Amino acid sequence: MDESVYYGVFRCSASTVGVSGYGRSFSMLQPEQVDRILIVRLAPLGETVLTTPVIRALRQHYRDAYIAYMVAPTREDLVSANPHLNEVLTYQASIPRLIHQLVQRKFQMAIVLQPTFRLVFHTFLARIPFRVGFETNTGGKKLLSLAVPNNTAQHETQRYLDVVRAMGIDGTDDEPEVFIDRVSSAWVSNFLENQRLNDNKPIIGLNPGAATVYRRWHAANFAVLGDRLHEVYRAQIIITTGPREGELAAQVAEQMTCSPVIVKQATPMQLGALLQRCNLYISNDTGPMHLSTAVKTPTVALFGASNLIQWAPPWGRHAVVARKACEFMKTLSSKEWDDHPERARENLEAITPDMVMRTVEELTW
Numbered sequence: 001m002d003e004s005v006y007y008g009v010f011r012c013s014a015s016t017v018g019v020s021g022y023g024r025s026f027s028m029l030q031p032e033q034v035d036r037i038l039i040v041r042l043a044p045l046g047e048t049v050l051t052t053p054v055i056r057a058l059r060q061h062y063r064d065a066y067i068a069y070m071v072a073p074t075r076e077d078l079v080s081a082n083p084h085l086n087e088v089l090t091y092q093a094s095i096p097r098l099i100h101q102l103v104q105r106k107f108q109m110a111i112v113l114q115p116t117f118r119l120v121f122h123t124f125l126a127r128i129p130f131r132v133g134f135e136t137n138t139g140g141k142k143l144l145s146l147a148v149p150n151n152t153a154q155h156e157t158q159r160y161l162d163v164v165r166a167m168g169i170d171g172t173d174d175e176p177e178v179f180i181d182r183v184s185s186a187w188v189s190n191f192l193e194n195q196r197l198n199d200n201k202p203i204i205g206l207n208p209g210a211a212t213v214y215r216r217w218h219a220a221n222f223a224v225l226g227d228r229l230h231e232v233y234r235a236q237i238i239i240t241t242g243p244r245e246g247e248l249a250a251q252v253a254e255q256m257t258c259s260p261v262i263v264k265q266a267t268p269m270q271l272g273a274l275l276q277r278c279n280l281y282i283s284n285d286t287g288p289m290h291l292s293t294a295v296k297t298p299t300v301a302l303f304g305a306s307n308l309i310q311w312a313p314p315w316g317r318h319a320v321v322a323r324k325a326c327e328f329m330k331t332l333s334s335k336e337w338d339d340h341p342e343r344a345r346e347n348l349e350a351i352t353p354d355m356v357m358r359t360v361e362e363l364t365w
Helices: 022-026 045-050 052-061 095-105 117-125 156-165 182-194 219-233 246-254 268-277 287-294 341-349 353-362
Strands: 036-040 066-071 087-090 109-112 130-134 146-148 203-207 236-240 261-263 280-284 299-303 319-323
Touching (some): 045 052, 045 156, 052 066, 109 117, 117 130, 130 156, 182 268, 203 219, 203 268, 203 287, 219 236, 219 353, 236 246, 236 268, 268 287, 287 299, 299 353, 319 341, 319 353
Parallel strands (some): 036 109, 066 087, 109 130, 130 146, 203 236, 203 280, 236 261, 280 299, 299 319
16 A cells, blocks of 8 residues: 555544633633523635534533524525524625624624634624634734634644633534535435436545645546446446536546536535435545535545645544645645645645545445
C-alpha cells in the first residue's frame, strides 16, 4: 500500500485549547433562568451542517428553552427539520427589519458562531443581554459577555463546540446530524422509482464538483471509479451536482461505460434525503460531503487543497484519501490555498482510482 497516501479514517485531535475556565463566567446563570436563545451562523452548506452538534448540546442543557437559529438565505432547509430547534430565522438584508425581528422575540442569550463583529453588534442592538461568541476579527472581545478564542487548529465541529464548552455545557458529542422531513423522503422515493433504482442493489453517489476547480479530482478519474464500482459491486451510480456543475457531471457520465443517473436542482433537504438512501458516497472536499456524513452515510472524502485537521471527517464510518506528504494540508487555511493551486492539483493527481477502490474495500458500508 502506498505510504504517501492516507487510507481509512483520518483521525484528528479533539483539541479545546484556550477555553478551560470560561464556564465560571456563566456559573451565576442557571439553565432555568434562560428560556430564549438565539444561535447565529451565516455559512455555506458544509459549515452550516457542522454547527449542528452545538444545537444538540444546547438542547440537552436547556431542555425547556425556546431555541432559534438564524442562518444565511437558502440554508434554512438544512436545519428546518431539526427537532432541537423551535424556529429557524433567515438573515435579513435590511438591518432595521433584522433588529425588529430579534427584538420581538425577546431573546435572553445570543450565541454567535463566527468571528464577525457586525453580527455581535446586531445582537447588541437587539438588546439581547448575554452575548457569547468568538473573539471577532475587528472588534476582539467588544460587546461580548463571554468571548472565546477562535481556535482553528482543530476540527470545525470542535471549534464551534468551544463556544458552548466555555459556558460550562458538555460538548463531547461532535458528530453532525441533519434530519430529513417527510416531504423530502417522499420526493426521494419517487425520484428513485422514476429512475428505476431500487434498494436490492447498492446505490453509490459520486460528487465530482467543488467550489474551486483546483479542489476537484479529475472527471476522468470519477468516470473510471464509477465503472469499477458498478462492475465490482453491481452498484447503481448517481452523480450529484451543484447549481453550476451540470456540465461537469455530464463530462463524467460521457466517459462511463455504465449509465449513471445525474441529479440536478435538488434542494439541500432533498439532497440530504437522497444521500441518506445511498449505501456509499464518494466526494471531493465540499458541502455535500459534510451533508453525507451528517445523514450517516459512509463517505469517502478526497482531499487535495484543504486543511485535514479542520475539515476531514474523523468519525468511524467514513474515510479520507489524501496525499500524506503534503504538510500544507495540515497548516493552510481555505483562503491560503488560493495561492497554491498547483500544489493542490499535484495532491489530487497523486490519488488514483485504484487507491480509492482500495479504501472502499476497507471501509465497512
